[in-house]
Amino acid sequence: MRNTFVKTLVKLAQEDDRIFLITPDLGFSVLEEFEEKFPDRFLNVGIAEANAVSIASGLALSGKITYVYSIMPFVTMRPFEQIRVDVAYMNTNVRLVGVGAGLTYGPAGATHHSIEDIAIMRALPNMTIFAPSDPLEVEKITAESIDHKGPIYFRLAKKGEPIISTEVANIQIGKANIIRQNPQSSIAILFTSNASDIAIEVTDNLENLGKHTDLISIHTIKPFDYDLLENLLSTKQYIFSIEEHSIIGGLGSVIAEYIAESHYNPIFKRFALPDEYSHYVGSQQYIREKYGFTKDHILKNILEQLV
Incomplete structure (x- = not known):
């Protein structure tokens, strides 16, 4: 990037x-x-x-x-x-x-x-x-x-991230970038920044299990695309956020704040880093694993939420 x-x-x-x-x-x-x-x-x-x-x-x-x-x-x-x-x-x-x-x-x-x-x-x-x-x-x-x-x-980020957007994607400040969309889905995964690799892997696994899932890149945290969030809350039963940031104050917090003042009651769960500094020193993947910020851990938690 x-x-x-x-x-x-x-x-x-x-x-x-x-x-x-x-x-x-x-x-x-x-x-x-x-x-x-x-x-x-x-x-x-x-x-x-x-x-x-x-x-x-x-x-x-x-x-x-x-x-x-x-x-x-x-x-x-x-x-x-x-x-x-x-x-x-x-x-x-x-x-x-x-x-x-x-x-x-x-x-x-x-x-x-x-x-x-x-x-x-x-x-x-x-x-x-x-x-x-x-x-x-x-x-x-x-x-x-x-x-x-x-x-x-x-x-x-700086790790040679692949292009996951389509060339026709309408990418602009304040508007979410819809990576995948399925009109039959009841699940939406919203992710941001360098959590794209995990979000894609989780979505792929859900699809393989027959769980249709929308995948959305929130590249602008502020101003937030509340129009998209409003649409998701009115059409989806499950909403999940994934971010390599503290559980406090990031993408998940923006979504939770909006839900708290709305009339919607979705099943919503945030996946992020814990509220602590890492005393582990090693590769990005090594520290992700220490904190359970991995595809396997997140997928397991999502499947437990689905009814």
Whole structure:
């Protein structure tokens, strides 16, 4: 996804000289093409994340469209006050681009895991949250971000995710991306970001068992596609959410909050990471297994819910 983002940004920057890219000393082997082609619109500020965000805001206020690129904890948590005041409060055209969703940087330990980022960014007024599931969503929304008014947080994975969207998919900010749809289904699985592999495997297994299932990528967490959710609640008996994020504050919380204030009473269950920091150090898959965030565990739980 990150490679798709950079390639798309390079293409857009050739046509729009307002685009400016800032990094706090990260993105090596990824950002070089942009730096070489647009040296006067690229800035490495060193290991100074707060400065990166404030500089980006200042450039945005002078008419630039600025993108700040870093590993997720370093582009959301370390400079949080600057994001809150200089970006969200000022409603500036800053795009915070974080890589390494969820447990992607598993071997680096809890300091590099990103399990609270959606919850943190959701709490900020004016902030749009984009958590793509495949490179096509990245390409489409990056292009749309040029004309978007206000800040955006990009939650990108970095493991060479496959394209699961169709070329005719209507991908736009604030609208869910329907990957599979079956008019006979009573089940809907909503997923976001780098949980796509598990969501697809679970859906495949349900279909093999004769359980027709809709599969929907929620690439925009905020603003949320409540029209789609309303339709699902009125037509589906079972709704499940899957996300590699804390059980608190992410996709599942958005859905639960809406259900709580509606007149619907579906069978709804969230699948996410537990409310704790990982003391396990290892691959993404290794830590997923330690927390039961796997296809087998989720499928077993879903089947127990079906009646």
